[in-house]
Amino acid sequence: MSRQLIVAGNWKMNTTIKEGEKLAKSIVKKAKANDPLVIMAAPFTHLQSIGGIVKGEKGIEVAAQNCSNELKGAYTGEISVGMLKSVGVKYVIIGHSERRQYFKEGNALLAKKTNTVLGSGMLPIFCCGEPLSVRKAGNHARHVSKQLREGLFHLTKKEFSKVVIAYEPIWAIGTGVTASPEQAQEMHDKIRKMIARKYGDKIASTTTILYGGSVKPANAKEIFSQPDVDGGLVGGASLSATDFSKIIKAR
């Protein structure tokens, strides 16, 4: 079985509902049957409406950017997997570096969130990646290995086979600095080997590993053509239908 190619757009806290609907419609319009799977991670308030826009479109899915690890109850301001599922969400981003950094989400909580997402029947896009200081010290592989061990490697083989991984070096997110294709390939290869050691070669070879961090139309082709890079998680450039569509078609 070959790996699923994915280009996911992470809109973060951007767009009003009208702007989001317009963006989603133009992305859908430009989509072609042989494109990789396209995922739009829109703000919570947009998910139902954008779910309606992509409904029936093959190869386009909607994602949430976060969820609670709790199923329901007195957790003011949180959103549950049941709520997300009820509006047609298929994927949930877990452990984006902005969640880790600004909202202090640690590996133990992210392991719980992953369980909750899988338990609901949705699929996690689990983010990992190192800050600049860790990269400079040459400890990036160790850092990511810890994130995977503590956040994901408690899963059974069957559960793990549903997970999409996004490697996003923090120093490349929103900075305009992209990891070089060689740096991306090096880490993706290491991540695949970590998975192989834990779950075996078969699962490792079919796990989708996305690269994220300043992916743009100008650099997407070079990054996506690396053997262990299976697409991208795109922030800034996913807010332009033109740029995002170019990235989708980059491979």
Ligand code: PGA
């Ligand atoms: P960026 O964000 O493409 O704007 O660097 C990527 C991400 O945060 O997923």
